[in-house]
Amino acid sequence: MVGVMLDCATSPCRGLPSSLVPAGTEAERVATLFDGLLIGGALVWVLVIGLAVYAARVNPAGHSERAARRIIVWGGIALPTLVLAGLLVHALGLLGELRAPADGLRIAVSGERFWWRVRYAPDAPMQDWQATFIDPADGAQGTGVDTANALHLPVGERSELLLYSPDVIHSLWIPALAGKIDMIPGRVNRLVLEPTRVGTYRGVCAEFCGAAHALMAFTVTVSPRAEFERWLAGQARPASVDAADPGYRAFLANGCGACHRVRGTPADGRVGPDLTHVGSRLTLGAGTLATDAAGFARVIRAPAHVKPGIRMPAYDMLPDAEIRAMAAWLAGLK
Ligand code: CUA
8 A cells, every 4th residue: 555645735835836836936937938828829829710710700701812821921920930939039048047057055866766865065076976976875974964855945045956866767846946857867967946935845756767756756845044054954963862762772783774874873874865864854755654653664564565666675574562663763863
């Protein structure tokens, strides 16, 4: 059984993810372009239908050949050429403006099967970013903050996403903020985001990438700069762990640390998502479950039921008490 899909109409993100309700500069431009095309298309339709009605009903008698030729030259050649050329110039102008380099944050996002690896490393030089993508273990050490399935952005600033995928092609799309862009193995694509409204938005994968393609969502939290800084500082701190916690001990004893990292503990795996502050995320399993003890327990017991094609093996052979202790401990990693 597939996990409960978080419904955006209720929580955690308000409203449907729609590019027609923009909350970012690029989405606003695209929505304006869409409105212009819609109105222009409607006007052309009315004109063509009007002419057809006129020719068929109002004045069905024969028309002169000269009048017919004039309609074809002006209405069939000159008008479309002007309109399409105007649109092309306008759209090409938008492209340069929206793809201009950002002056703010740089965030690396890698499309995994089937979740989003997110890395904030404010001071990393460009070559370290490449290493971050190719082999996360060799990435910019020390300064980085790793998280998963959650983007946080300061409002009103141009932040740049560097997008990559280690194996299959994904496409990152946050309809409220900007257009979609592919994440392609072997190259780094860039997307500049400039959110204009504070809020929580939903992002999705927009390119079929495998069995759990439709279960690959993420949240985007847009907040004022000070709040964003507080969040980043909180994420940079290692996990606060009670060494005697039975959940923590079971997590280490069962080898979870081979794939997952919890900063501040011996668990240092980089294959799966970083779990240092996993309890503070809005969703678990890339938008499929809530980050509560019940959600963690489901993933530990039967990950493939929550998400077909997931690389994590099932741990349903563990004693129930151990699974519950681990789930409670993970949910408490705020
Ligand atoms: Cu990732 Cu579709």
